Amino acid sequence: MAEPGPAVRRKSCPGSVRKRRQALVVCSTVCSPVARKKLSSGGEGPAAEATCINDSEEDMFGDYDSFYGNDSLLAQIDDTEHEHLHDRNKDIKADGELILGNLQSGIYQEKDNFSTSENMVILKADKEDAFEMNKNDLLDSNQEPTESISDDLPSSQLLYFAKLNELSSGSRTSPLSERKRKCKKSSDKIRSPLSFYPDDEHRNRPTDVSSHSNCALFKTDSLKDNLKSAMTGNAKAQTLQVSKTKQLKEAVLSEEICVARKTIESSSVDIGPFYGLPSKVKDLFRQFRGIETLYEWQHDCLMLESLQQRKNLIYSLPTSGGKTLVAEIIILQELLCRRKDVLMILPYVAIVQEKVRGLSSFGIELGFLVEEYAGSKGRFPPIKRRIKRSLYIATIEKGHGLVNSLIETKRIDDLGLVVVDELHMLGEGSRGAMLEITLAKILYSSKNTQIIGMSATLNNVEDLQKFLQAEYYTNNFRPVELKEYVKIGGTVYATDSKTESGFTFSRFLNFKYSSNLQKADPDHIVALVTEVIPKYSCLIFCPTKKNCENVASMVCKYLKKEFRAHREKEKQDLIKHLKNIGNGSICSVLKQTIPYGIAYHHSGLTNDERRSVEEAYSAGVLCLLACTATLAAGVNLPARRVILRAPYVANDFLKKNQYKQMIGRAGRAGIDSAGESILIVQEKDKHLAQRLVNSPLENCYSNLLLELTKGMHSLLLSLVGLKIAVTREEVNTFMCSTLLGVQQHLLSKEKSLSEVIKDGLEHLIEKGLLEGRMSEKNHNSKYTLTITPLGRATYKGSIDLAYCNLLYRELKKGLEGLVLESNLHLLYLTTPYDLTFSCNPDWMIYLRQFGQLSAAEQKVADILGVPESFITKKASGQAVRKNVDSTVANRLYLSFVLYTLLKETNIWSVSEKFNMSRGYVQNLLNSAASFASCVLHFCEELEEFWVYKALLTELTKQLTYCVKTELIPLMEVAGVLEARAKQLYNAGYKTLAHLANANPETLVRVIEHLSRRQARQIVSSAKMLLSEKAEALQEEVEELLKVPTDIPGT
C-alpha cells in the first residue's frame, strides 16, 4: 500500500540494494491463471482468436475500453505549472469563494499546505552535490518567453547560420580550404559537440578520433550543405550573432561529456558532475521539467552499486513517486556516456507520443536521436546510425518488433539499455505476454543489455527478479500525501490498515438535498465534487463509458449558474474549438457540460477531442472529468480529489492494482499540494470494499499460455525464425528463462513445461509455419527446426498466429483478381480480423452503402463471397439460404467504413452515416493503420506478394493520417493531430522544415489554444524528425559511396 509519509523513509542500509521483505510477498488468494490454464497444444478457440493486433490501444484493464489519444498532458501541465498555476490559483481562489453555492460543504478541510521540503534533499558537493543548482553556471538556461528564436537553437546551428552569412557576405573560401577549416575546427573546443544539424561529425566522437578520420568523413560535404540549406529555409533570415556564452556552455558540455564518458568507462563508483552526466543535463531538467532537486530516494537509487555495475534493476514506488526521472537519468547515461542505443517501452501509443515530444528537446540539446515506434511508425530494423545514438520510444508491440529485427541483424548488442515503464503489465493479457517475450529474448541474446523495470504496483517481485535477473529497490516515498477514504451512505471513512475493519470514521457528509436531487444523485456525487470544484480539480472514475456521460450531465444539471462564470471565455473557446474539430458538429453532452467546467473522457472520443479535453482540464479550464479507467495509468493530471464512482470496472469488481492506479492520479507532484481519493461503496459491497482496501496487490503471472497464439506459439515461432533456439533442447533451455519458466511450478499437473513446448512446436509444424520432425521418440530433441516462408512472414509481420493462414489465403486470392479501381479491396485485406467479431452490421446501411459503390467496387463484394442478393435479403429481413461467411460480411462492412473515411476524412460524418460512435470509428482507423503496416511486413517476406508492397506502403500512410495529403508532413511530428495540423497549415507552416524552424513564440501568438510549452515541444519534435530524416539520407549516401574492400584485382 502506498503509505503517505511526510519524510523520506530511508532504507535500513542506504546505498545498497534491498531485497523485498519476505513479508511483503504475500501469496495471492487468487488462483494463479497459469495454474488454471487448461493446457492444450493447438486449439486456438474463438476466445484466443479475439486477440488484438492493434498496438497498445486497448485499455489497461482488458478489452473494456481503449486509450489512444492521451497526448500533450505533460506539455500542458508543465506550462500550467510554470505559466498559469500561480495566477490561476489566485484567480480561482477569488472566484471560487464567490461562486461556490450552498452545496459546498463547510466540512471539507482544505489542506494545501503540505510541505514537500522535508522530503527533499538538496544534494551537496560531488555525490551529494549532484543536483544542486548553480545559478552562475546556468546563465541563460531560464529562457524568457520573449527570447528570440536564435536562443532556442544550439550554437552549432547558430554557427552554421553565421557561416552562411559569412559566406554570402563575400568572405568565401574554397571548398578545400573550407574542409580543412572544418577539420581544424573539429578539434576546437568552441565547436558545438551537440548540434542540431548532422554536420558535426566530431561532436559525438571520442576525443581520440584522429583529425584524419574526421576529414575523411567530409567527402559528402556538398550534399550535407545542400541538405542544410534546404532545411534551414526561413530560419536563415533570422540568423543572429552567436552568443558567446552559448558557445562556451557547449564547449563545457563537450568537455564534460568526454570526462563523464571516461569516468564511466574507468570507474564503477566515481561519478561525473551530475550522475556521470554533464551539468547541462540538470539545467535541462530544471528548464524543461521545473525539477530543482532530486528526491532522496532518487539519489539513493541512482547511487546503487548494482546500477554502477550495470546490473538489471526493478524499482517500485507509489504512484507519483518520481520514478520516471531516475529512468531518464539512466537513459541519458547510456546514450551520452556509454554511447549505446536505448529502448524505452511504454504502455500506450499516446504515452509514447507524449514522451517523444518531452524528450526531443533533450535530444536536440544533447545530441541524440529520439525515434518513435508506435502505431504504424517505426523502421525494422532501425537505421544504423554511425554518429548519433538513438533513443527508441516504443509501445510493447513495436518494442518487440524492434528487438526481433535487432537480433536478426545481429545488432542487439548496440542496445545498451531497455527501460520498461509499468512493469506490472507483464501480467496483463496479450501485451503482457509480448512484453515477457521481448524481455526474455533480450536476456537470452545479449549479455550486455541492461534491463530496468519500474512500477507502482508490484507484488511477487521475487518472480520478476528471477526472470529479469535483477536487483530490487523499493521505497514508500510519495511527495504528495494521498489520503484514502471510502464513502458508505452519508458517512466518510478513512482507510486504516491498522484497524480490523480497515476503515475508521472520518466525517458525515454535509449535504442538503432536495428530494429530486436525492433521486437523481443517491450517491451524493454532487456534494462530493462541489467540495472541491472549481477551486481544485477532480476526476471521477466510472465503471462504463455511458456512466461517464451520465455523471457529467447529472452533475452540471445541479450546479449553480455561477459555475458558468468561471473562465467563461475559455470554455466558450473550447466549445468553438471542438466544433471546428468536428467539422461543425459537437457532442451534445459536451456542449451541455463544458459551460460548467465539466466533461467526460473515454474511448468514445476522437483523438483530437480527447487531446482538447485533456489540455483544457490540465489548464484548469475544465475542473471535473468523468472518465473510465483509461486515464488511470501513468498519466500526470491535476486532481485534488479522485472519486471512484463505484468499485467496478464494467461488471467486474475492482482489482487492487486498478484501484491503486486510479487513486494514484490524485495529488501529483508539481501539480497539486494535496491529494485524496473517495471510493463510493454501497452497503452491500462493504465487505468486498474492506477486502479490496486491505488486500495486497495482485501477483503478476506469465500470460504466455493464457494468450496462446500471441504468447507461447508466437514465441516458439520467432525463436526458430531468429535462430535463437532451433532444437527442442534449446527451446526448452530458453523457456526456462522466461517468467513462465520461473513460475512453471504453478502449471497444472497434467503437463510439464517441456510437454507444452512439444505440443506447441507440433502445432506450428501442422500449421505449416515450422518444418522439422517432432514425433520421433528418440533424438528428436536435437533435431533442427526451420522456419517456413509463411512462418517468417508471420513473425516478421507480427501477425497473430490465429489469422496467419487466413491472411495468406486471402492475399493469394487477391492476386487472382484484385480490384484496383479504388482502394476498397485493399482496405478489406487490411481490416483487422479481431474487430470483425464484435461488429454488428446495420443491414439497411450496408445496402445503402453498397448501392453507392461503382460496378467495379461492387464486384469486390462478389469476389469475397458477399453477393448483393445476400445484403438485400438481410436488409429486408428475409431468410438467407446462401452460405455466406458472416466474418467476411462483417469485415467487408468495416472496410466500407474505412473506405468512406479515407474519402471524406471526417470521422463525424462517417460515424453518423454508419450509426457508430465516433470513438469506435477512430479506433477502427487506428487499428487498421497498425494492421496495414503488419500486413505490409508480412508481404515483404513472401516473394509472391511483391505487388502488394507498393500498394500497402501507400495505404498504410493514408490510414495512419487519414487527412488531406497536405497535412501529412505536419502530422508526422509526434503527437500533432489533425486539428493542430490544420491550424498550423492555415497559419503558413506547411512543411516539416517550416515547423522545425518556427519560433515558438510566434506559434503561440498565431495558433489558438497552444501553450508556450506545447509550442516548444512541437518545434523540438519537428527539429528532431528533420534531423533524423536528414541523417538517414546522409547515412545512405555514405553507404553508397563507401569503397568496397573486396574489389577484385585490388
Ligand SMILES: Nc1ncnc2c1ncn2[C@@H]1O[C@H](COP(=O)(O)OP(=O)(O)OP(=O)(O)O)[C@@H](O)[C@H]1O
Ligand atoms: N525530484 C523531483 N522534484 C520535483 N518534482 C518531481 C521530481 N521528480 C519527479 N517529479 C515530478 O513528479 C511527478 C510525478 O512523477 P512521475 O510521473 O515520474 O511519477 P511515477 O512515479 O512514474 O508515478 P506513476 O506510477 O503514477 O506513473 C511528475 O510531474 C514529475 O515531474
Ligand SMILES: [Mg+2]
Ligand atoms: Mg510513471
